[in-house]
Amino acid sequence: MLWEDKAVLFSILLVYSSSQVLASGERQEDVECAELNSTRWQGYRQQRSKLEVQYLLLTRKNPDCAQRFDQDYLSKPTSYFNTSCPTKVIVHGYRALGRKPSWVTDLAQALLRAQDVNVVVVDWIYGASFAYNLVVENYKEVALQISVLINRLQTHGCKLESFHFIGVSLGAHVSGFVGTLFEGKIGRITGLDPAGPMFKGADTYDRLDPTDALFVEAIHTDSDYLGISIPVGHVDFFLNGGMDQTGCARSRFATMYGYVICDHMRAVHVYMSALNGTCPLMGIPCFSYEDFLQGSCVDCEVYKRRCPTIGLQENSGIATSPIPGQQKVFLLTTSSSPFCAHHILLRLEVSPLDKSAEVEVTLLTWNEETVHRFRLQTATTVYQRVLAHPAALCQIDTIRLKNTGARLYRQGDLHIKSVCISELPLLRHEEPLCVNNIDIRRGVLWSHDFVQVCGTL
Known part of the structure; x- marks a missing residue:
C-alpha cells in the first residue's frame, strides 16, 4: 500500500509540474x-x-x-x-x-x-x-x-x-x-x-x-x-x-x-x-x-x-x-589545423654544368624543417620554388645544402653562385636572405646559420 500511495503522489506532482510549465507560456518544443x-x-x-x-x-x-x-x-x-x-x-x-x-x-x-x-x-x-x-x-x-x-x-x-x-x-x-x-x-x-x-x-x-x-x-x-x-x-x-x-x-x-x-x-x-x-x-x-x-x-x-x-x-x-x-x-597549407603556412621563395643559381645533378635544400626552424630537391640540368642555371614553411622568414635558423647526385653520370662538384630565400608576398622593404659562392662536393653536407631577429629585416 505504501508503494501505491507514493506512485499516486508522484503522478499528481508530475501533472502539477507540467501544468505549471504550460501556464508559464513555454511550450515543450x-x-x-x-x-x-x-x-x-x-x-x-x-x-x-x-x-x-x-x-x-x-x-x-x-x-x-x-x-x-x-x-x-x-x-x-x-x-x-x-x-x-x-x-x-x-x-x-x-x-x-x-x-x-x-x-x-x-x-x-x-x-x-x-x-x-x-x-x-x-x-x-x-x-x-x-x-x-x-x-x-x-x-x-x-x-x-x-x-x-x-x-x-x-x-x-x-x-x-x-x-x-x-x-x-x-x-x-x-x-x-x-x-x-x-x-x-x-x-x-x-x-x-x-x-x-x-x-x-x-x-x-x-x-x-x-x-x-x-x-x-x-x-x-x-x-x-x-x-x-x-x-x-x-x-x-x-x-x-x-x-x-x-x-x-x-x-x-x-x-x-x-x-x-x-x-x-x-x-x-x-x-x-x-x-x-x-x-x-x-x-x-x-x-x-x-x-x-x-x-x-x-x-x-x-x-x-x-x-x-x-x-x-x-x-x-x-x-x-x-x-x-x-x-x-x-x-599552400599544412596538414592540420590551423593549416597556415608561410610561403618561402627559394632561389638557386648555379654555375653551368657538364652533367645533370641533384641538390637537396633544407630550411630549419626550431625542430621543424622543410626539404626540397632541385634536379639541375645542363641548360639551366637558375631555379626557383615556393615552399610551405611553418615559420616566417625571420625565424629560419639554418639552411643546408647537399649534393645528392651519387650516380656516376651526375655532376661531381657543384659551384652555387647564390642561394636566396624570401617570403611571399614580396614587400618592398624586405630583402632576401642570401648566401653566395658555395662549393659542394658530392655527398657532402653544407650548412649555414642565420643570425637574425624578427622585425629587423
Missing part, C-alpha cells in the same frame, strides 16, 4: 533543442517526393541549443533572432547515406565566436540524400523555398546585403541560385569546394557565379574529383592547387573518408580554422598553380598589394573597386 534530420534507405521512396526543408537558428543567446526556425518564429516572445544583426545561412550539400552533417554545429559556433550574428542552418537532408542525379534535380526547388524565408525576413526589417550564404559542395550552387532569384543583391556567398559533377559544364544560370551576390568567393580543395575546377566567384582560393590536400590519404586502400571525402571536406575545416583567427590564410593571384610554385607570381599588385584572405573580412580583405573578376589565387 520551445525548450527542446532542435537537430538536423537524418534518413535511411528504408524511407527513400517516400522521401523522394518531399523535400521537407526546415531551418535551425543559433545565436549567441543559444549557441549550444538550436531552435526550430520558420516564418512564424519571429512573432514568438522567445525568439532569439535579431533583425539588426547580420545573418549567416549555412547550406549543406549532398548526403550520400542520408546522415546529418557532423560539421554544421562546429561551423555555426565558429561563426558566432567571430561575430554577433544570426546563424540559420538550412536542413534539406531528405532532398539531398541517396541518388546524386536526383538530388541535383532538387536543388533549385530548395533555393526557391529558402527565398520564401528570405522574403519573409525582409518584411521584418532584414536587408538583402546583410545575408551571407555559406554553401558546402552542392549547397554552394543552392546558395548561388538563391542569389539568382534575388538578382545578385544578396550580400555575400562563400562556396566551400562547390560541387563539380554535373556543374563543370553548366551555364552560369545553373551554378554559382560572380553575379549571384555582391561578393562571391570560393575555396577549392578537391577540384579533380568532387569539387569544381573552374573559377566561380570574384575570388577563388585554390588550396595546394585545389586538388590533393596535405595529410589526406592517397591510397585507394585507405578509409573511405581518407580517400574520397578528406580533400573535399578540407575546405570546411580550413574555413572554420580561419574564423578562429589564429593566423592569416592568404592567397596570391596567379595564372596557374605551376606558375605559382615556380615563383612567377610574388605579389598582389592586382589588388593594390592587399592579398585576399580567407575569413570574414569584407570582400576577403580586397580594397580595390570594382573587384577584378574571377581571379584564381593560390596558397
Whole structure:
C-alpha cells in the first residue's frame, strides 16, 4: 500500500509540474533543442517526393541549443533572432547515406565566436540524400523555398546585403541560385569546394557565379574529383592547387573518408580554422598553380598589394573597386589545423654544368624543417620554388645544402653562385636572405646559420 500511495503522489506532482510549465507560456518544443534530420534507405521512396526543408537558428543567446526556425518564429516572445544583426545561412550539400552533417554545429559556433550574428542552418537532408542525379534535380526547388524565408525576413526589417550564404559542395550552387532569384543583391556567398559533377559544364544560370551576390568567393580543395575546377566567384582560393590536400590519404586502400571525402571536406575545416583567427590564410593571384610554385607570381599588385584572405573580412580583405573578376589565387597549407603556412621563395643559381645533378635544400626552424630537391640540368642555371614553411622568414635558423647526385653520370662538384630565400608576398622593404659562392662536393653536407631577429629585416 505504501508503494501505491507514493506512485499516486508522484503522478499528481508530475501533472502539477507540467501544468505549471504550460501556464508559464513555454511550450515543450520551445525548450527542446532542435537537430538536423537524418534518413535511411528504408524511407527513400517516400522521401523522394518531399523535400521537407526546415531551418535551425543559433545565436549567441543559444549557441549550444538550436531552435526550430520558420516564418512564424519571429512573432514568438522567445525568439532569439535579431533583425539588426547580420545573418549567416549555412547550406549543406549532398548526403550520400542520408546522415546529418557532423560539421554544421562546429561551423555555426565558429561563426558566432567571430561575430554577433544570426546563424540559420538550412536542413534539406531528405532532398539531398541517396541518388546524386536526383538530388541535383532538387536543388533549385530548395533555393526557391529558402527565398520564401528570405522574403519573409525582409518584411521584418532584414536587408538583402546583410545575408551571407555559406554553401558546402552542392549547397554552394543552392546558395548561388538563391542569389539568382534575388538578382545578385544578396550580400555575400562563400562556396566551400562547390560541387563539380554535373556543374563543370553548366551555364552560369545553373551554378554559382560572380553575379549571384555582391561578393562571391570560393575555396577549392578537391577540384579533380568532387569539387569544381573552374573559377566561380570574384575570388577563388585554390588550396595546394585545389586538388590533393596535405595529410589526406592517397591510397585507394585507405578509409573511405581518407580517400574520397578528406580533400573535399578540407575546405570546411580550413574555413572554420580561419574564423578562429589564429593566423592569416592568404592567397596570391596567379595564372596557374605551376606558375605559382615556380615563383612567377610574388605579389598582389592586382589588388593594390592587399592579398585576399580567407575569413570574414569584407570582400576577403580586397580594397580595390570594382573587384577584378574571377581571379584564381593560390596558397599552400599544412596538414592540420590551423593549416597556415608561410610561403618561402627559394632561389638557386648555379654555375653551368657538364652533367645533370641533384641538390637537396633544407630550411630549419626550431625542430621543424622543410626539404626540397632541385634536379639541375645542363641548360639551366637558375631555379626557383615556393615552399610551405611553418615559420616566417625571420625565424629560419639554418639552411643546408647537399649534393645528392651519387650516380656516376651526375655532376661531381657543384659551384652555387647564390642561394636566396624570401617570403611571399614580396614587400618592398624586405630583402632576401642570401648566401653566395658555395662549393659542394658530392655527398657532402653544407650548412649555414642565420643570425637574425624578427622585425629587423
